[in-house]
Amino acid sequence: MSDKQTIKHRGAKGEFHFAYDDLHQPADDGVDMKIHQELIVFIIWAISFVALSVALPNFFTEGNLISLLRSVSVLGILAIGMAIVVIGRGIDLAMVATMAVSVAGAIVLLQQGYSIPVALLAGFVFAVLVGTVSGILIAYVEIPALFATLAMGLFIYGVGRFGFFNQDIVLIPPEGGSLSWLGAGRVFGIPVSILFLLLFAGLVALFLRYARIGRFIHAIGDNPSTARITGLPVRKLYVLSYILSSTIAYCAGIITATGVGSMNTRIVNSTMLYDVILVVVIGGISLSGGKGGVRNVLVGTLLIGTLLNAMTIMDIQYTVQNVIKSMILLIAIIVDSLLNPRDEQTAQQGDI
Amino acid sequence: MTANTPNPGAAIGARKKSLASQLIRLRYDLIPDHLLGEILAKKWVENVAPFLFMVLTIALFGSLIDGFFAPSSIVNMVRQLGEFGLIVLAMMLVIGAGGIDLSVGSNFALANFVALATMHILGWPVWAALMATLAACAFVGLLNGFLVGLLRLRAFLTTLVTLIIVRAVVDMLLLRHAVSISAGFPDSLVWDFIAMGSVFGIPFSAIVLLVAALVIHVLLTRTRPGWRIMAVGGSRRSAHNSGISVRWTVFGTYVGAGVLVGMAGFMYAARLSSAGADAGMGLELAALTAAVLGGNALGGGRASSAKAIMGAITVLVVTNSVIRMGMPSGVGSIALGAVLLLAATLDVRFLKNRYKLLASVYVSPVVNELPPAPPTQAGSGSAYEVNDRLHDVELIGLGEIEAPEDVILDRNDNLYCGSRQGDIVRFLAPDYKKKEIFAHIGGQPLGLAFDRDDNLYVCVGGMGLYYITPEREVVKATDETNRTPFSINDDSRLRLADDLDIAPDGRVFFSEGTIRYEMHDWPVDSIEARGNGRILCYDPRDGSTKTVVRNIRFANGVCVSFDGKSVLYAETFGCTIKRYWIEGPKAGTVETIIGALPGHPDNINRASDGNYWLALVGMRTPAMDLAAEMPGFRRRMSRRVAQDEWIYPNINTGCVVKFDEEGNILEALWDQAGANHPMITSMREHKGSLFLGGLSNNRIGRYRLKDADPDWTSCDHYWGKK
Known part of the structure; x- marks a missing residue:
C-alpha cells in the first residue's frame, strides 16, 4: 500500500491528514485469516441454524425467532460498544454494571416523578460520567484497562446499591409506559429493538470506517506507541472510546428495561459480560486491537444468540449453559491466539 | 580561555568572610541532604x-x-x-x-x-x-x-x-x-x-x-x-x-x-x-x-x-x-x-x-569553598604560566585507540593503555606503530601500575581492581571493601576504582572517585562536591581490602612517595594534593601538600629527578568556583535544568605540572593551541620521554624531555633492575 499512501501536511496547525482509502485496506479486505474466521463463524452459524431448525420443533417458529432476535439485539448492541473499545486495544468490563446502574438510576428518577426526558438524560449523563472516569483512569493515570474497568464496575454497582435502589429488580412506573415502545414495539412487524441494533451497527460501522476518529481508533489499537508518535491524540481517543461504550451500554439497557418493564440489576453478577466478550472475540475481533469491525460483531452475535436461544429451548441447566459458553469462549481465545500469536519480542510488558 | 582570565580568586576570597556564607556552610554541613536520595x-x-x-x-x-x-x-x-x-x-x-x-x-x-x-x-x-x-x-x-x-x-x-x-x-x-x-x-x-x-x-x-x-x-x-x-x-x-x-x-x-x-x-x-x-x-x-x-x-x-x-x-x-x-x-x-x-x-x-x-532529589551539593586559584596567564611570572611546549608532541596510535586514561611502559619499553572497550592495548617498542590487545578485562580500565613481579595492576571503572599476569591472565584482585558503618548506600562494592600505586611492601593503594555515582555519571559528582571519594588499600599478602581515607572530593591520582612512607593523592574537585602517611610517626594522618591548584588534578606519577608529575585534567573557571560556594544554586540547577545544560567543571583544557616533595610547582607544560593534548589525565616518564594519556583522547602523546635522565624507567626505579 505504500505506493498509494499520501500524507498531506495541512497548514500551520501541524495536523496530518491520512489518505483514508489506503488505511482502509486491512479492515476492508483484511488479513486473509480474518476473513476466514468471519466466514467460518458465519458458516457454522448457518449450519447450526439449519440443524436446529430441523432438530428442535420449537426453534423455527415465528415467536421463537422474534424472541431470538430480540435477545440477540441487546447482546449485539453491547458487543458493538465493546468492539469499539477492543479495537482500540482496551476492554470495558464495567459495561454491564454501567448499563444496569445508569438505567436503574433513570427508572428511580421516573418513580420519583421526574419527567421522562429528565430521567433519561440523567441516566445518560451518569453513563457518560462513568465512561469518562474509566477513560481518564486508563488514558491518563495509565491503569491497565482490565483493572480500571473491573474496579469501576464494582464501584458503580456499589454506588447503585447504596444510592439508587434497594431491590434487585427496579420496575418502570406506569408513567414510563410510553417508553415500552422502545423495547417491545414493532414497526412493520419487526421488533424495534432489532431496528436499534441495525441503527447502531450502521452508525458505528460508518464511524469506524469513514470517520477520521474511527480510523484513528484502529490505528491506536494496532500500535499505540506509533499512533502517539504520529501525533494522534491517543489519550483523548481512549477516553472517547470508553464514553462511547458506556453510552451504548446505557442505550442497550434502556431497550432491555423497556422491553420487560423493569431493570434487573442482578445481571451485573451474571455472565452477560462474558457473553459480550464472547461475541466480540468469536466474531474475529482480536483482543490485541486494531483489527475487525462491525461486521465481525454481527456474525458473532448471530452465532452466540442462536446458541443461547437453542440452549434455552433445550432447557439446559443454567450452570451447564455456563460451562458450554465458557468452553466456546475458551476455544475462541485459543483460536485467536493461534491466529494472532503472541510475539515475545514485540508483546507489551504487563499486557495481561 | 581559562588561562587568560585575571586572577579569579581575589573576588571569591573577599566574599568568604561574610556571616551569611558561614551560616550557609553550617546548614549544608549539618543537614545530611544526601540521605533522602539514598x-x-x-x-x-x-x-x-x-x-x-x-x-x-x-x-x-x-x-x-x-x-x-x-x-x-x-x-x-x-x-x-x-x-x-x-x-x-x-x-x-x-x-x-x-x-x-x-x-x-x-x-x-x-x-x-x-x-x-x-x-x-x-x-x-x-x-x-x-x-x-x-x-x-x-x-x-x-x-x-x-x-x-x-x-x-x-x-x-x-x-x-x-x-x-x-x-x-x-x-x-x-x-x-x-x-x-x-x-x-x-x-x-x-x-x-x-x-x-x-x-x-x-x-x-x-x-x-x-x-x-x-x-x-x-x-x-x-x-x-x-x-x-x-x-x-x-x-x-x-x-x-x-x-x-x-x-x-x-x-x-x-x-x-x-x-x-x-x-x-x-x-x-x-x-x-x-x-x-x-x-x-x-x-x-x-x-x-x-x-x-x-x-x-x-x-x-x-x-x-x-x-x-x-x-x-x-x-x-x-x-x-x-x-x-x-x-x-x-x-x-x-x-x-x-x-x-x-x-x-x-x-x-x-x-x-x-x-x-x-x-530530582539524589544530587545534594554542599559548600565547596576553594582557595583563590593561582594565576596562569602569560607574563604573570607564575609557575603555571601558559606555554606551548606540548604543541609538537609525537602522536602514538592516532585514531586507533579510544580513552587511554592512563599509560604505562614495561621493562621492554612496550607501551600499555586502557581503552573504552575494556581492553588493555599494547603498543610495541621501539616505534609504537604496531598495536595489539594485551588483555580484555571489560569495564573502563583507568589507572595502571606494575608490581614487583611484573603483574600489571589495573583500576577498572565499574568493576574494581584487577591485575594481568605477564602470561596475560586476567585476575580479579578485589571488588569490595568494608562497608561504612551506618551508611545507607551500600558502599562496600567498588563503583569507580580510579588510579593506583604500589608501596614497597606490595600493598596496593588505590582511589575510588565517588561512592554515590556509577562510572558513567562521574561528572555529576562535581556538582555535589560532597567528598564521596576514598582511598583504599588492597593487601595481596592476605587478600584484604580496607578503606583508609574517606570523604575525598573525588579521589583521583595516587602515587607512593619516593621514600615509600606516604601516599600522595589528588582531590579532583577539591583542587588539592594531599599526603597520607602509611608509615612512620605520622602514620594514618593526612596533610595537605598543595592547597590551591589552578585546575582539577588527575594522575600523579614520579619524575626521574625526584619530583612528581601531575596532570591537570581541566582548569578552574570563575563561574564554577562561584557555583562551588553556592550549593543551593547547584541544587536548583540539578532539579530544574536538563542534565546536559548543567554547569560542569572544565575538563577540556589542562596541562602537566611538576612539583617537588614540599608541593612547590617547578614547571608547567601546556598545549595552548589545544591541537593535540588539550585534555590530559595522565603522564608517565620513561627513558627521557613523557607519555601522555587522556580520557577523551584518541591518541597517546610522547614529549621528549630535554634534561631528564635518559635511562630512568619507573619499573627499574620502583622494583630494581632485573
Whole structure:
C-alpha cells in the first residue's frame, strides 16, 4: 500500500491528514485469516441454524425467532460498544454494571416523578460520567484497562446499591409506559429493538470506517506507541472510546428495561459480560486491537444468540449453559491466539 | 580561555568572610541532604506506603469499632487471615511472573467441596483428604498454567473462563452432594485442630500462612526458580532472550497458586464445614486488591511475601469492618472498588515516577569553598604560566585507540593503555606503530601500575581492581571493601576504582572517585562536591581490602612517595594534593601538600629527578568556583535544568605540572593551541620521554624531555633492575 499512501501536511496547525482509502485496506479486505474466521463463524452459524431448525420443533417458529432476535439485539448492541473499545486495544468490563446502574438510576428518577426526558438524560449523563472516569483512569493515570474497568464496575454497582435502589429488580412506573415502545414495539412487524441494533451497527460501522476518529481508533489499537508518535491524540481517543461504550451500554439497557418493564440489576453478577466478550472475540475481533469491525460483531452475535436461544429451548441447566459458553469462549481465545500469536519480542510488558 | 582570565580568586576570597556564607556552610554541613536520595533509592522504600496504609486502616477501624482489639476478635481475624493470606500469596506469585489468576475464588470453592466430600461423605483420613484437595486445586492450576503458560493465552480472560467453568462444576457437584455433606460428621482430632486449634495462642491457619510466606520468600529471593519468576515478570522479553523458559516458569506459578489456594480452602472447610454455594464468591477481587495494595506490581517483576501479607491484612480489616459496622449494602463494593482503583493508581504512578523523583532529589551539593586559584596567564611570572611546549608532541596510535586514561611502559619499553572497550592495548617498542590487545578485562580500565613481579595492576571503572599476569591472565584482585558503618548506600562494592600505586611492601593503594555515582555519571559528582571519594588499600599478602581515607572530593591520582612512607593523592574537585602517611610517626594522618591548584588534578606519577608529575585534567573557571560556594544554586540547577545544560567543571583544557616533595610547582607544560593534548589525565616518564594519556583522547602523546635522565624507567626505579 505504500505506493498509494499520501500524507498531506495541512497548514500551520501541524495536523496530518491520512489518505483514508489506503488505511482502509486491512479492515476492508483484511488479513486473509480474518476473513476466514468471519466466514467460518458465519458458516457454522448457518449450519447450526439449519440443524436446529430441523432438530428442535420449537426453534423455527415465528415467536421463537422474534424472541431470538430480540435477545440477540441487546447482546449485539453491547458487543458493538465493546468492539469499539477492543479495537482500540482496551476492554470495558464495567459495561454491564454501567448499563444496569445508569438505567436503574433513570427508572428511580421516573418513580420519583421526574419527567421522562429528565430521567433519561440523567441516566445518560451518569453513563457518560462513568465512561469518562474509566477513560481518564486508563488514558491518563495509565491503569491497565482490565483493572480500571473491573474496579469501576464494582464501584458503580456499589454506588447503585447504596444510592439508587434497594431491590434487585427496579420496575418502570406506569408513567414510563410510553417508553415500552422502545423495547417491545414493532414497526412493520419487526421488533424495534432489532431496528436499534441495525441503527447502531450502521452508525458505528460508518464511524469506524469513514470517520477520521474511527480510523484513528484502529490505528491506536494496532500500535499505540506509533499512533502517539504520529501525533494522534491517543489519550483523548481512549477516553472517547470508553464514553462511547458506556453510552451504548446505557442505550442497550434502556431497550432491555423497556422491553420487560423493569431493570434487573442482578445481571451485573451474571455472565452477560462474558457473553459480550464472547461475541466480540468469536466474531474475529482480536483482543490485541486494531483489527475487525462491525461486521465481525454481527456474525458473532448471530452465532452466540442462536446458541443461547437453542440452549434455552433445550432447557439446559443454567450452570451447564455456563460451562458450554465458557468452553466456546475458551476455544475462541485459543483460536485467536493461534491466529494472532503472541510475539515475545514485540508483546507489551504487563499486557495481561 | 581559562588561562587568560585575571586572577579569579581575589573576588571569591573577599566574599568568604561574610556571616551569611558561614551560616550557609553550617546548614549544608549539618543537614545530611544526601540521605533522602539514598533512602529513596532503597528497594524497601516501596513497602513504606503499603505499611502505613495498613497501620492507618487498623487504627481507623480499631477506633471506630468497639472490641476490635479484643482477644477473641483478633484471634478470629487472624484465623481468617491465615486462609485469605494464602490466597493473596497465590495471587502474588502469579502476578509476580506477569500474569493474573482470577480463578482463585472458584478454585477455593472447589477445595472446600473436595475437602468436605472426602471427609464427610467418603470418611477419608485427614491426610488423604488434604492430598485429594491439593491435587484437585493443583489440577486447576495445571489447567491455567497449560493455557496461559504453555499456550500463551491472555491470563485475564483465560482465568476468567476457568473461574466460570470451575464455579459451574462446583455448583453442579454441590447440588448433588450438599445434603450428604451436611449429614456427615467426621470424627477426627486433627480435623478439629486444623479448624480451631492454636499453638501458643496462634491459630493453626496463621502458622500455615507464616510457613508458606517464609518458604515463598526464600523461593523468590534465594533460589533459581524464584529468580526466574521475577525475571519473567520484570521483563518477559529479556527473560526469553536470555534463555529462561518463560512458558514453564509461568506454568509453574499457576500450579503453585493452585496448591496454595487448595490449602486455604481445606482450612476453610475444616473451620466452617459449610457446603454453601457462596464459598469464595468474589474472593478473586479481594485477593487481587490485596496483592496490588500491598505493592505487588501489576504486570509483574515486583512481588514479595511481605507485600502480599500487608495487603491481605489491610483488605481483610476493611471488608470485615464494613460488615461489622453494619454498613448498608453496596458500601462493601464501593470500598473494594475504590481501594482497588486507589491501589492501582498509586502503584502505576509510583512505578512511573519513582526514578524522576529520585533523580530530582539524589544530587545534594554542599559548600565547596576553594582557595583563590593561582594565576596562569602569560607574563604573570607564575609557575603555571601558559606555554606551548606540548604543541609538537609525537602522536602514538592516532585514531586507533579510544580513552587511554592512563599509560604505562614495561621493562621492554612496550607501551600499555586502557581503552573504552575494556581492553588493555599494547603498543610495541621501539616505534609504537604496531598495536595489539594485551588483555580484555571489560569495564573502563583507568589507572595502571606494575608490581614487583611484573603483574600489571589495573583500576577498572565499574568493576574494581584487577591485575594481568605477564602470561596475560586476567585476575580479579578485589571488588569490595568494608562497608561504612551506618551508611545507607551500600558502599562496600567498588563503583569507580580510579588510579593506583604500589608501596614497597606490595600493598596496593588505590582511589575510588565517588561512592554515590556509577562510572558513567562521574561528572555529576562535581556538582555535589560532597567528598564521596576514598582511598583504599588492597593487601595481596592476605587478600584484604580496607578503606583508609574517606570523604575525598573525588579521589583521583595516587602515587607512593619516593621514600615509600606516604601516599600522595589528588582531590579532583577539591583542587588539592594531599599526603597520607602509611608509615612512620605520622602514620594514618593526612596533610595537605598543595592547597590551591589552578585546575582539577588527575594522575600523579614520579619524575626521574625526584619530583612528581601531575596532570591537570581541566582548569578552574570563575563561574564554577562561584557555583562551588553556592550549593543551593547547584541544587536548583540539578532539579530544574536538563542534565546536559548543567554547569560542569572544565575538563577540556589542562596541562602537566611538576612539583617537588614540599608541593612547590617547578614547571608547567601546556598545549595552548589545544591541537593535540588539550585534555590530559595522565603522564608517565620513561627513558627521557613523557607519555601522555587522556580520557577523551584518541591518541597517546610522547614529549621528549630535554634534561631528564635518559635511562630512568619507573619499573627499574620502583622494583630494581632485573
